[in-house]
Amino acid sequence: MTTQTGRMLDEEHRRNLDLLERMERAIAGAPEATPELRKLLGEFARSMEVDIARHFEFEEQQLFPRLAEAGDGAISELMREEHDAIREVAQELLPLAQEVVQGAVDEEAWDRLRLGTLELIERQVSHIQKETMAMLPLLDDLLDPETDGELALEYAATA
Amino acid sequence: MTVAGAFLGGASGRLLPASIPLRFFGAAVAYHVLGWLVLVVAPGDWMAFRGGLGWPLAALHLFTLGVLGMTALGAAAQLLPVATRQAPVGARALACIWGLYTPGVALLALGMGLALPALLAAGGIAVALALATWAILAARHLRGARGMPGVCAHAWSALASLFLLLASALLLAASWLGWDVPGRQLTLPLHLLFAPFGFMGLLALGLSYLLVPMFALSPPPRESTQLASCACIVAALLLAAAAVFGLMPDAARALSWTLGATGVLLHLHLMRRALAAGMRKELGRSFVLVKLAWAALLATVLLGGVLWAGVELPRAEPAFGLALIAWLLTFVLGMLQRILPFLGALHAAAGKRRGPTASMLTHDKALKAHFRCHLAAFAVLALAVAIDAPWLARAGAALGLAGAVAFAVFHLHLMRKLRAAGV
Numbered sequence: 376m377t378t379q380t381g382r383m384l385d386e387e388h389r390r391n392l393d394l395l396e397r398m399e400r401a402i403a404g405a406p407e408a409t410p411e412l413r414k415l416l417g418e419f420a421r422s423m424e425v426d427i428a429r430h431f432e433f434e435e436q437q438l439f440p441r442l443a444e445a446g447d448g449a450i451s452e453l454m455r456e457e458h459d460a461i462r463e464v465a466q467e468l469l470p471l472a473q474e475v476v477q478g479a480v481d482e483e484a485w486d487r488l489r490l491g492t493l494e495l496i497e498r499q500v501s502h503i504q505k506e507t508m509a510m511l512p513l514l515d516d517l518l519d520p521e522t523d524g525e526l527a528l529e530y531a532a533t534a
Numbered sequence: 535m536t537v538a539g540a541f542l543g544g545a546s547g548r549l550l551p552a553s554i555p556l557r558f559f560g561a562a563v564a565y566h567v568l569g570w571l572v573l574v575v576a577p578g579d580w581m582a583f584r585g586g587l588g589w590p591l592a593a594l595h596l597f598t599l600g601v602l603g604m605t606a607l608g609a610a611a612q613l614l615p616v617a618t619r620q621a622p623v624g625a626r627a628l629a630c631i632w633g634l635y636t637p638g639v640a641l642l643a644l645g646m647g648l649a650l651p652a653l654l655a656a657g658g659i660a661v662a663l664a665l666a667t668w669a670i671l672a673a674r675h676l677r678g679a680r681g682m683p684g685v686c687a688h689a690w691s692a693l694a695s696l697f698l699l700l701a702s703a704l705l706l707a708a709s710w711l712g713w714d715v716p717g718r719q720l721t722l723p724l725h726l727l728f729a730p731f732g733f734m735g736l737l738a739l740g741l742s743y744l745l746v747p748m749f750a751l752s753p754p755p756r757e758s759t760q761l762a763s764c765a766c767i768v769a770a771l772l773l774a775a776a777a778v779f780g781l782m783p784d785a786a787r788a789l790s791w792t793l794g795a796t797g798v799l800l801h802l803h804l805m806r807r808a809l810a811a812g813m814r815k816e817l818g819r820s821f822v823l824v825k826l827a828w829a830a831l832l833a834t835v836l837l838g839g840v841l842w843a844g845v846e847l848p849r850a851e852p853a854f855g856l857a858l859i860a861w862l863l864t865f866v867l868g869m870l871q872r873i874l875p876f877l878g879a880l881h882a883a884a885g886k887r888r889g890p891t892a893s894m895l896t897h898d899k900a901l902k903a904h905f906r907c908h909l910a911a912f913a914v915l916a917l918a919v920a921i922d923a924p925w926l927a928r929a930g931a932a933l934g935l936a937g938a939v940a941f942a943v944f945h946l947h948l949m950r951k952l953r954a955a956g957v
Contacts, residue, residue: 388813389813392751392813392814396814396815396816399816400816456883456887459887459888460887460888460889463887463888464888493893494891494894497891497892497893498891500814501879501891501892503751503813504748504751504814507751507813508748508751
């Protein structure tokens with residue numbers, strides 16, 4: 376991977392995967408929310424709300440149209456569909472996660488949160504897998520150094 | 535884009551119709567149950583098996599042709615188009631191959647179990663025709679290959695091995711029919727060499743270069759090392775074949791073992807690096823099985839060396855056979871439990887906004903039961919070999935059967951979920 380944009384996105388993928396794996400380990404068999412789990416859930420919810428929105432919007436506005444123009448419309452279409460699915464699960468999950476972070480929820484709500492979180496983690500991991508192996512390597516041919524520099528600056532400015 | 539990336543990113547264009555690979559995998563799951571069942575109910579002490587017709591030979595072929603071969607045919611049919619960067623072709627031919635191969639394996643196993651050479655020959659011919667047709671399809675893909683020279687070199691070598699193993703198998707079947715053919719002292723060692731190490735072994739090693747980086751999210755292993763590993767193993771097979779024909783047997787065997795062990799170590803080195811560099815660290819139970827399979831591969835190499843060097847080690851021969859089966863069966867089952875939901879989710883997600891995920895298609899409790907029973911089965915079988923206890927071996931087979939049934943439950947659950955998702 377030679378582009379700055381690709382490396383920035385890759386770095387975010389790595390951080391995100393690390394968080395997702397920690398979250399998965401913590402919540403998979405947890406019968407209730409412990410203080411540590413609440414803290415991690417808060418970090419996870421923030422990441423879902425802020426980072427993913429920013430990351431997804433950048434890809435949808437700046438990268439997918441360029442990929443489609445270059446003849447890789449199938450990949451950009453698949454990535455966009457997965458963004459929609461991840462947003463949908465996140466939207467269902469975020470209110471519940473915030474309730475748990477702020478206080479206790481009943482057993483039924485906890486189970487819904489746990490299963491929803493595991494679904495979101497799996498969709499995210501699978502999506503990162505596709506972007507890392509299929510999309511990011513394409514940026515090497517897609518972006519000339521000037522465009523790459525501009526996009527990297529623009530993305531860094533939204534952080 | 536990496537080849538795995540081409541698969542993941544342009545998935546729909548690279549996929550065979552779901553029914554094609556799934557029918558091969560389904561038959562493999564069924565033969566897995568049958569293989570263990572035969573070992574549980576087979577009369578006599580099958581640990582004393584040293585060749586000849588009977589139920590131990592039938593069980594061996596239910597595992598090798600029924601589970602390993604069947605999975606290889608289905609997996610390679612789906613993965614070779616990915617590795618060679620071509621659209622998959624031959625869906626109808628693959629369905630016909632399955633239609634010939636599946637009953638062929640059953641007939642062959644029955645012929646072996648009941649000691650009926652005519653039945654064995656009929657099954658053998660069906661299996662040979664199916665495998666030869668499959669090899670032609672695979673060769674067509676490989677001829678147009680672009681990229682992944684390491685995977686392609688392994689696949690070409692596996693195909694060459696397949697023809698040698700088929701020739702030796704047909705000669706063995708002919709000898710059981712009483713025909714005047716070259717002696718078993720030549721054909722049997724060649725068969726035992728090119729079936730597990732040549733065809734299945736090279737295919738398993740080659741496809742690992744595609745599958746392991748894809749699941750671990752790591753860069754593809756270095757092509758030159760993949761090719762070096764393949765060259766070492768192919769040279770080892772050729773030298774071992776030369777030893778069978780009596781060409782400087784001692785030197786040929788020693789060199790063959792050294793090259794084979796080097797090839798295996800290079801492969802394991804690449805696999806270790808792929809896992810270490812992978813972005814995904816939590817690869818779950820399936821990769822525990824894959825790692826244990828690699829440990830069994832190392833044990834196979836070591837025990838093979840002991841046997842060829844003529845070192846006096848009690849029960850080394852059955853221990854070698856057990857390690858060999860443990861390597862291939864554990865590897866195939868580890869990969870299969872990963873590939874099946876992955877492939878199912880790719881098919882089920884096509885055209886849907888929020889298709890099922892791989893874990894939604896997975897019966898985790900069944901897989902957990904399979905994991906425990908499978909490992910317990912091989913541990914008990916190893917102990918039975920060590921203390922020469924046939925009753926314990928049968929208990930090990932019963933554990934294997936329980937694991938196989940649990941794996942079948944996982945497969946049936948996945949098929950039901952896929953049907954519900956409209957696949």
